[in-house]
Amino acid sequence: MSAQAHETTLGLDHRKLAMWVFLGSEFLFFGAFISTFLLYFRRTNGGPGVELFDIGFTSVSSFILLMSSLTMVLAHHAHSQRDLRRFRIWLLATAFLGTIFLGGQAYEFTVFAKEGLTLTSSAMSSAFFVLTGLHGAHVAIGIILLLSTWTLSRTGKIKADQDVKTEMVGLYWHFVDIVWVLIFTVVYLIPYDLVVFGG
Amino acid sequence: MSQTDTAAQASDAAHDDHHGPTTKQYVQIFAVLFVLTGLEVAASFIDVGRVFVPLLIGLMALKFVLVVGWFMHLRFDTKLYSRLMYTGLTGALVLYTVVLLVFSDAVLA
Numbered sequence: 001m002s003a004q005a006h007e008t009t010l011g012l013d014h015r016k017l018a019m020w021v022f023l024g025s026e027f028l029f030f031g032a033f034i035s036t037f038l039l040y041f042r043r044t045n046g047g048p049g050v051e052l053f054d055i056g057f058t059s060v061s062s063f064i065l066l067m068s069s070l071t072m073v074l075a076h077h078a079h080s081q082r083d084l085r086r087f088r089i090w091l092l093a094t095a096f097l098g099t100i101f102l103g104g105q106a107y108e109f110t111v112f113a114k115e116g117l118t119l120t121s122s123a124m125s126s127a128f129f130v131l132t133g134l135h136g137a138h139v140a141i142g143i144i145l146l147l148s149t150w151t152l153s154r155t156g157k158i159k160a161d162q163d164v165k166t167e168m169v170g171l172y173w174h175f176v177d178i179v180w181v182l183i184f185t186v187v188y189l190i191p192y193d194l195v196v197f198g199g
Numbered sequence: 200m201s202q203t204d205t206a207a208q209a210s211d212a213a214h215d216d217h218h219g220p221t222t223k224q225y226v227q228i229f230a231v232l233f234v235l236t237g238l239e240v241a242a243s244f245i246d247v248g249r250v251f252v253p254l255l256i257g258l259m260a261l262k263f264v265l266v267v268g269w270f271m272h273l274r275f276d277t278k279l280y281s282r283l284m285y286t287g288l289t290g291a292l293v294l295y296t297v298v299l300l301v302f303s304d305a306v307l308a
Contacts, residue, residue: 010279012277012279016280017279017280017283020280020283020284021283023283023284023287024283024284024286024287024288025287026287027284027287027288027290027291028287028290028291028294030291031291031292031294031295032295034295035295035298035299038299039298039299039302039303055240055243055244056240059236059240062236063233063236066229066232066233066236067229069229069232069266069270070225070226070229070270072270073225073269073270074222074225077220077222077225167272170270170271171271174266174267174270174271175271177266177270178262178263178266178267181259181262181263181266182259182263184236184239184259185239185255185256185258185259186259189239189240189242189243189255190251190252190255192243193243193251197246
């Protein structure tokens with residue numbers, strides 16, 4: 001029996017099945033925080049609000065995260081073709097792009113804090129920082145997974161025929177990307193337009 | 200041939216099916232995602248009137264479907280994974296739409 005085969009009674013790999021159940025539940029997790037932000041984005045307690053958003057800067061961050069999804073899928077594609085050299089290069093590229101995204105988020109948070117938008121300044125700011133902070137934490141966990149996968153591959157613990165392991169990391173990473181697709185539109189673009197341009 | 204060997208071969212065959220898209224197709228999907236994001240940003244800075252919110256939701260949904268379909272391989276995997284994902288998504292949409300409808304007046308008043 002192949003080391004790869006971990007079927008359930010459904011004939012599917014149980015790790016992949018578990019990952020999809022987990023990702024399905026994550027929609028409920030992030031949905032709660034997105035809804036909270038939508039309820040409170042006008043409640044700024046007299047302080048700054050969504051007008052502080054730098055849409056140009058956040059757009060660049062979004063492009064970077066989208067690009068990291070491409071490098072991730074190329075890493076998995078290379079691994080599935082047993083090309084470990086390219087697999088590791090794309091894996092590192094994904095981790096690098098994720099790190100740039102996190103750096104951008106840290107910069108954005110610092111700018112907001114200087115303008116008076118902090119975690120405790122209003123209901124809007126609390127909802128915003130908790131939501132985007134939790135997304136950032138997911139990205140950070142993803143980077144750790146990517147670097148762990150790279151290390152395990154270098155040390156021979158992940159072999160050329162074990163691309164399901166890369167697929168697991170990839171599913172998680174793409175999920176983090178699609179959550180940002182939702183956040184970028186629903187948390188940044190739409191509220192900014194409604195508040196700044198009056199919708 | 201043992202039952203486990205057959206299961207392993209079935210798994211491998213199913214696994215091969217997951218890798219349908221080529222590198223070129225992945226890059227093309229990324230290019231489409233890039234353009235859609237550009238359209239979203241452009242729509243935020245030009246006055247498109249009342250279609251703004253529906254337009255952005257539509258573009259967002261399109262990006263979502265492209266990522267889960269191609270990058271997460273749902274188009275090429277068993278339908279069960281799609282059902283699991285869309286069950287969670289639908290549950291979240293229904294639950295939080297109800298929450299928004301119930302509490303929006305109280306919060307925004």
